[in-house]
Each structure stands twice: as C-alpha cells, then as structure tokens.
Amino acid sequence: MTALIGTASGGAAPGTPPEAAPVARNRRRWSPYLLLLPGGLWLLLFFVLPSVQLAGTSLYDRSGSLETGYQQGFAFSNYLDAIQAYWPHLLRSAVYAGIATVICLVIGYPLAYAIAQKAGRWRNLMLVCVIAPFFTTFLVRTLAWKSILSDNGALVEFLRGLPLIGDDFRLLATPAAVICGLVYNFLPFMVLPLYASLERLDGRLLEASRDLYATPVQTFRKVTLPLSMPGVVAGTLLTFIPAAGDYINAELLGTPNQYMIGNVIDSSFLVRLDYPLAAALSFLLMATILIMVFAYVRRAGSEEVV
Amino acid sequence: MASDLVLNDVTKRFGTFTAVDDLSVTVPQGSFFALLGASGCGKTTTLRTVAGLEEPTSGSIWLGEQELTGLRPYKRPVNTVFQNYALFPHMSVRDNVAFGLRRRGMKDVAAQVGDMLDLVQLGGFADRKPAELSGGQQQRVALARALVNQPQVLLLDEPLGALDLKLRRQMQIELKRIQTEVGITFLHVTHDQEEAMWMADTVAVMNAGRIEQLGPPTEIYEFPASPFVSNFLGQSNLFAAEVVGKSGDDLQLSAYGERFAAPAARARATAGHVWLGVRPEKVRLTEPGQQPPADHNWVRGVLTDTCYAGVSTEYLLKTPWGQEMSVFSANQSAGEPLTPGTEVVVHWYPSHSFVLQRPDGHGEQPAPQYAADPLGVAP
Ligand SMILES: Nc1ncnc2c1ncn2[C@@H]1O[C@H](COP(=O)(O)OP(=O)(O)OP(=O)(O)O)[C@@H](O)[C@H]1O
Ligand SMILES: [Mg+2]
Numbered sequence: 001m002t003a004l005i006g007t008a009s010g011g012a013a014p015g016t017p018p019e020a021a022p023v024a025r026n027r028r029r030w031s032p033y034l035l036l037l038p039g040g041l042w043l044l045l046f047f048v049l050p051s052v053q054l055a056g057t058s059l060y061d062r063s064g065s066l067e068t069g070y071q072q073g074f075a076f077s078n079y080l081d082a083i084q085a086y087w088p089h090l091l092r093s094a095v096y097a098g099i100a101t102v103i104c105l106v107i108g109y110p111l112a113y114a115i116a117q118k119a120g121r122w123r124n125l126m127l128v129c130v131i132a133p134f135f136t137t138f139l140v141r142t143l144a145w146k147s148i149l150s151d152n153g154a155l156v157e158f159l160r161g162l163p164l165i166g167d168d169f170r171l172l173a174t175p176a177a178v179i180c181g182l183v184y185n186f187l188p189f190m191v192l193p194l195y196a197s198l199e200r201l202d203g204r205l206l207e208a209s210r211d212l213y214a215t216p217v218q219t220f221r222k223v224t225l226p227l228s229m230p231g232v233v234a235g236t237l238l239t240f241i242p243a244a245g246d247y248i249n250a251e252l253l254g255t256p257n258q259y260m261i262g263n264v265i266d267s268s269f270l271v272r273l274d275y276p277l278a279a280a281l282s283f284l285l286m287a288t289i290l291i292m293v294f295a296y297v298r299r300a301g302s303e304e305v306v
Numbered sequence: 307m308a309s310d311l312v313l314n315d316v317t318k319r320f321g322t323f324t325a326v327d328d329l330s331v332t333v334p335q336g337s338f339f340a341l342l343g344a345s346g347c348g349k350t351t352t353l354r355t356v357a358g359l360e361e362p363t364s365g366s367i368w369l370g371e372q373e374l375t376g377l378r379p380y381k382r383p384v385n386t387v388f389q390n391y392a393l394f395p396h397m398s399v400r401d402n403v404a405f406g407l408r409r410r411g412m413k414d415v416a417a418q419v420g421d422m423l424d425l426v427q428l429g430g431f432a433d434r435k436p437a438e439l440s441g442g443q444q445q446r447v448a449l450a451r452a453l454v455n456q457p458q459v460l461l462l463d464e465p466l467g468a469l470d471l472k473l474r475r476q477m478q479i480e481l482k483r484i485q486t487e488v489g490i491t492f493l494h495v496t497h498d499q500e501e502a503m504w505m506a507d508t509v510a511v512m513n514a515g516r517i518e519q520l521g522p523p524t525e526i527y528e529f530p531a532s533p534f535v536s537n538f539l540g541q542s543n544l545f546a547a548e549v550v551g552k553s554g555d556d557l558q559l560s561a562y563g564e565r566f567a568a569p570a571a572r573a574r575a576t577a578g579h580v581w582l583g584v585r586p587e588k589v590r591l592t593e594p595g596q597q598p599p600a601d602h603n604w605v606r607g608v609l610t611d612t613c614y615a616g617v618s619t620e621y622l623l624k625t626p627w628g629q630e631m632s633v634f635s636a637n638q639s640a641g642e643p644l645t646p647g648t649e650v651v652v653h654w655y656p657s658h659s660f661v662l663q664r665p666d667g668h669g670e671q672p673a674p675q676y677a678a679d680p681l682g683v684a685p
Pocket of ligand 2: 350351463
C-alpha cells in the first residue's frame with residue numbers, strides 16, 4: 001500500500017511539457033485509490049459494518065432476550081462471562097488448530113516441494129489432485145471421513161486386528177479424529193502457497209549451495225527453507241486461521257468433549273439464542289487469532305507477507 | 307603434475323544431443339586456462355561436469371591423483387563463479403561470501419570475508435543484499451564468494467560478462483593478479499577472444515563440443531589449426547589453394563591462377579587442397595602506381611569499403627575472382643584513407659602466411675572472410 005502511493009507520487013515523467021504535468025500528476029496520484037476502491041467497498045460492506053454491528057451486539061445487556069429486545073449497553077462483563085464459561089473451548093481450538101497446522105506443514109512441505117521441483121510434466125496433474133477434494137463440498141467430505149473412521153469401518157477393524165491395539169480402540173469421537181478432519185480439510189490451503197513459493201525457487205541457487213560445500217541437509221536449511229519462508233508463513237496462516245474457527249469437524253467427527261469455540265458460537269447463536277455471548281465469543285476468537293498470528297509473524301521475521 | 311586437472315574422453319549428452327564430445331584436456335596446476343568458444347558450444351557444460359553439477363555420460367575427470375567423477379559437488383575442492391552469479395538473495399553480501407567457509411565448519415570467518423571483499427573493492431557493501439547491487443558488483447560478489455574458499459580449481463563462467471569496458475579491464479588485471487598470487491588453477495570460460503588471449507597462459511578454442519586447438523595465445527593466433535580457429539580468434543583471409551611444389555623451406559601454392567609462397571613450417575598440410583591464410587593486419591596496401599616488393603605474395607583488388615577506426619583503417623576489397631578480403635592498416639601517416647573504388651595491390655611476407663588443410667569440395671565457393679559467424683558453424 002505504501003509502495004503504491006510511493007510510485008504514484010513519483011510525479012510526471014521527465015520530458016512531459018510543463019502545462020500538461022499537473023494533470024498527469026493528479027491522475028497518477030488518484031489512480032491507486034481508484035484501484036483500491038472496489039476492494040475497499042467490499043471490505044466496508046462485508047467486514048467493517050458487520051464487525052461494528054457484532055461489537056455492538058457483544059455489549060448488549062444480557063438481561064434482555066430475542067423476544068423482549070436487547071438494550072444497547074456497555075456490558076463488558078459479557079466478555080468475562082464468555083471467558084469464564086468457555087476458556088477450555090478457546091484453548092482447545094488453538095491447540096487443535098495448532099496441531100493440525102503443524103501436521104499440514106509436515107505433510108504439505110515435501111508434497112509441495114516434490115510437485116514444484118521434481119514432478120516435471122506431472123506437475124499439473126498433481127496440482128489438480130491436491131485441489132480435487134474441493135470438487136465436493138466441505139460437509140460431504142467430512143461426512144465421508146465419519147464413515148471412514150467409524151467403529152465398524154474397515155480401518156478401525158483392521159487396526160483392532162493388529163497386536164498391541166485393544167478391541168475397544170476407536171477413532172471416531174476422539175481428538176485425533178477431529179484433528180485428522182482438520183488436517184484433511186485444510187491441507188490444500190497449506191500446499192498451494194508452499195507450492196507457489198517453492199516453484200519460484202531458483203534451482204541454480206541450490207547448485208551454488210552444493211558447489212559451496214553445503215550438504216543436502218545444509219542446503220535445505222540455509223537456502224531452500226529461508227527462500228520458501230513466505231510460503232510457509234502464508235500456508236500456516238491460511239491453515240491455522242480457518243481451522244481455529246472451524247466447527248464442522250468437531251461436530252461430525254467429535255463429541256461435545258471435543259467441541260471447539262466454533263461449536264459454542266454456533267449453538268449460542270442458533271440454539272440458545274444468546275446473541276451477546278455469541279458475539280463476545282466471536283470477538284474473543286478473533287482477538288486470540290490476531291494475537292497468535294501477530295506473535296508468529298514477528299517470530300517468522302517475514303512481515304512482508306502480511 | 308601434482309594436481310593438474312585432467313579430463314579424459316569426457317562426453318556429455320542431453321538426450322540425443324551431444325553437448326560435450328569426447329573431450330580430453332589437461333589443465334596444469336596453477337595455470338590460467340581459458341576456454342573460448344561461440345555460444346552453445348558446450349563451455350558451461352564442461353565446467354559443470356568438473357564442478358559435479360552434471361555427471362559426464364562417459365569419461366572421467368581427475369584432480370591429480372583424486373578422481374572427481376562420481377564425487378558429490380560439495381565434496382570437490384572446486385568452486386564456481388556462475389554465469390548468472392546465483393547469489394543467495396536472502397543473505398547479505400557478507401553472508402554470501404562467508405557461505406562456503408561456514409559450511410566447512412569455520413567459525414571465525416569475519417577477517418577472511420573482509421579481506422576478500424576489499425580485494426574485489428566491495429568493502430563498504432558487506433551489509434547490502436544482492437538485489438541492492440549493480441550487475442558488476444554482483445559479479446564481484448560471486449567472484450569473492452568462490453575465491454574465499456581457496457579451492458584447488460576455480461571455475462569461472464564468463465565472470466566479467468556484465469561489466470563495462472573499464473571495469474572489465476580492471477577486473478581482468480585484478481583476476482590475473484589474484485591468480486598469480488594465490489596460485490589457484492583458473493579455468494576461465496569466455497567468448498571474448500581478447501579477454502582469453504589477454505589473460506590466459508593457455509587458450510583452448512572449443513567448437514561444437516570439441517576442442518579445436520589448444521596452446522599459448524600467440525601460437526593459436528599466429529598459427530591457427532583450422533579455418534574455424536583462424537576466424538574465431540581474430541579474423542583471417544583464407545584462399546582456396548593447391549600445393550604445386552616446394553622450393554627450399556617454402557611451399558609453392560596456386561590459387562585462382564596466381565602464385566603464392568608459404569613456409570612449410572607454417573603448414574598444417576603440405577600437399578593437395580589447402581587453405582592459404584593471412585591475417586588482415588599482416589597485409590599491406592600499395593597505392594596505385596607502386597609495385598609490391600618482389601618476393602611478396604600479392605593480390606590485386608578493388609576497394610569496396612573503408613572503415614576509419616582511429617588507430618587503424620579497415621579496408622575491404624574485392625579480388626578479381628570475387629572474394630572479399632580485409633586489410634587493417636595502421637594510421638601512421640596523416641594522409642586521407644583511400645576511397646572505395648580505388649584499384650590497389652595488397653601484399654604480405656610469405657612467412658606471414660599459414661596453410662590449413664582443406665577437405666575436398668570445400669572452398670569452391672570463396673571462403674568466409676569475416677569472423678561474423680555467430681553460431682560457430684564455420685567449415
Ligand atoms: N540441461 C540441458 N538439457 C538439454 N540441452 C542442454 C542442457 N544444458 C545445455 N544444453 C545444450 O548443450 C549445449 C551447450 O550448452 P552450454 O551451456 O554448455 O553452452 P555454452 O558454451 O556455455 O554457451 P554460452 O556461451 O551461451 O553460455 C547447448 O546447445 C545447450 O542447448
Ligand atoms: Mg555458458
């Protein structure tokens with residue numbers, strides 16, 4: 001954004017006749033704002049206004065109800081109530097999403113690397129395979145996992161047959177199942193940005209590194225990884241943020257014991273009709289994510305990504 | 307012998323395309339060896355096989371007693387200055403230069419890196435990123451990054467390509483000085499013939515994956531081994547001739563009905579079809595009305611073009627048999643250059659001629675005159 005304005009204020013090209021210069025300069029000064037206009041309007045309508053509305057709702061006096069109407073107030077106690085009642089869900093969301101993100105990274109990095117650097121003419125086909133799950137809806141895919149992981153499914157039966165695994169072993173309705181679902185559903189969000197940054201990686205730099213006495217492991221640590229850091233940061237953010245707010249996986253693959261903050265918000269809004277609490281929880285989730293992302297990006301030292 | 311770099315019958319094929327064709331060469335330890343050739347003739351590929359970035363399809367590479375073929379690149383005591391620099395964009399100049407030393411486990415590298423940066427005149431640039439440097443500065447970083455490791459062989463792939471003339475000269479002197487000082491074997495790839503002749507102890511002229519000629523610059527220039535070399539390194543006038551006899555140490559030649567002489571010692575073939583060659587700067591122009599010296603080779607012609615280039619004038623003339631010939635004439639007197647259309651006689655010492663083999667059928671058409679053969683497909 002600053003870069004845009006920077007180039008825009010660069011002024012007229014040398015050699016422009018003096019009278020024409022102010023017009024050209026004016027047009028240039030305004031063009032970045034014109035370009036920003038559609039996106040800005042979109043954000044205003046669908047992000048800023050609802051957020052303000054939601055912030056208002058989160059401060060309603062909770063003595064009201066949907067039938068009797070709410071009193072706009074400054075009931076910051078709503079936030080305290082929300083934290084007191086639901087901090088385990090908030091924590092669980094962060095932990096599940098964190099674990100899922102790490103697993104996605106571990107699975108996704110080699111996959112993206114292979115597609116970007118080694119796949120040759122199979123590259124496009126492999127990319128399509130990564131995206132293929134998106135051709136069915138989120139809900140259906142997750143329901144499919146429900147039957148894959150179910151107690152009388154082939155997978156569990158096979159695992160129960162293995163030594164050291166007891167007959168009461170189960171996958172569905174465990175934290176593992178929820179995390180599995182998150183990993184599965186958000187893996188493409190990890191792979192695609194990683195692929196984009198690894199695909200740009202100049203093979204000649206890897207050659208230079210090998211020429212300068214770096215073993216393959218050192219080449220990875222000193223050249224490949226740092227140069228793909230923008231992809232890592234973008235991928236982890238794109239995975240972690242939606243995963244932390246997700247409730248479908250916990251709903252379908254878990255039990256109330258695995259419910260995440262998304263489930264609570266969902267039921268507060270739609271079942272218990274406790275709008276102020278639901279709104280407060282939404283803001284808490286947003287704040288948690290923002291804080292974690294901010295700390296993470298600071299550490300990753302890759303501010304240019306955000 | 308200690309650690310000469312030896313390439314034994316090295317061949318590199320990409321699919322059916324042969325980039326390096328059965329190349330054998332010995333680069334003596336501590337020498338400055340230039341590999342010269344047109345674009346695409348396999349110079350970079352040759353370097354890459356030495357660096358280990360490419361395995362030869364067949365053949366072997368040795369450094370003294372140690373076989374390099376099959377060794378991973380990071381195990382070879384060889385460093386490369388890449389044609390495209392390949393600097394690490396996420397590291398400062400300092401870290402780029404320190405990279406090789408650190409990978410070999412050296413801790414205190416600051417002093418070495420500083421010295422090296424001073425050597426390439428980039429002392430004040432240590433904290434910059436490569437993207438914040440000019441092309442020439444990047445090239446010098448690439449040089450420093452390789453040189454700081456003190457490899458046994460330094461491979462330079464057109465390291466001075468992006469520099470302007472002045473800096474280029476400066477770096478050539480600098481490179482030569484560094485090379486003499488540290489005694490590292492330099493294998494220097496270039497397609498700038500002047501640079502090759504100027505810097506190297508030994509020049510190898512490469513064409514289509516093979517070495518056409520190898521030797522000290524003077525030898526290659528004065529007595530080229532093939533028409534390609536004679537026109538790749540400088541220019542040559544080549545006449546399709548037959549050997550018709552011998553008198554004393556000289557061969558008698560006939561071309562287009564004229565008689566010529568050339569020393570037998572400067573002949574690659576002493577019978578049958580040959581090329582008679584002479585360098586343009588060895589040829590003198592006789593003004594109209596004057597006679598060439600009696601024992602000189604001479605050719606009559608009409609000037610077709612005159613290029614005044616300050617220190618010298620380059621004349622193009624057409625021989626009676628329609629061949630173009632070029633003559634460089636040092637501008638020693640203040641007179642005006644001759645104008646096109648003038649009838650002249652050009653002549654040269656027989657001892658300045660050289661004689662090359664000419665396969666049957668070649669040269670029924672006039673031979674190529676100018677080095678203007680960018681693809682290197684000259685006969
Ligand atoms: N990986 C590859 N696959 C197929 N062909 C290749 C490959 N690398 C090089 N070649 C071919 O081999 C030939 C020699 O290439 P090389 O890079 O060695 O040329 P060069 O002499 O260094 O040329 P330049 O002066 O332009 O750098 C070229 O015709 C090139 O197209
Ligand atoms: Mg090359």
